[in-house]
Amino acid sequence: MSNTVHCDRCSQEIRIRGDLVTATMFFQVVPYHVDCYAKDLKGAKTLILNNQPINGFSGNFLTFIAIVVFIVSFFINDETRIYLSILSVIPIIYRLYSFLIYERHLEK
Template identity: 55%
Template sequence: MSKTIICDRCTKEITLKDDLVTVTMFFEVIPYHEECYAHDLKGTISFFLNNRSLNGLSGNISMVISILFGLWLVFFTEGSLRFVSLLVLIPIIYRLYSYLAYERHLEA
């Protein structure tokens, strides 16, 4: 797949999937090199920037937990609390978007 992925910090091309880290900033998914992320952004927590990467092991675990929690809310809550389960879709949508927009275009 031939989409060019550019690091938001150093503006160089990201060619390997292992070198890609995606994070959310201002409700947008941003790609970084792993080194650029570790240098500048890791440890930074704010309302607009989350300290967790969307891809990798932590992103996959978060997505599985979100799916399980969302299903639990749908089946075991009553009334209007069921609509809270829609909020659980947010991390799942971010993770899927990260995969579709960036990860699937890179070599393993």
């Protein structure tokens, strides 16, 4: 496995963590440059897909909320407990996957 991260749109190497934006595309985590992500947002792909960034403030905030919901779901005694925990663990797994596969290989 290579330690280099390449943009999915322009295929150039991403070297700095601040230039990286990871997004989901059909349940797959895809790396972009910041500029390439902004250009790709204007394309037709985003009308069909949810192309929210995983890293950055919005992704970290969503992950924090998911962790809180996951912890609170253990204190609920309904049958909704399992649904809450499953739905809240999905963003947590995406964020961890994004960090382990792409972000940890880049310079700060």
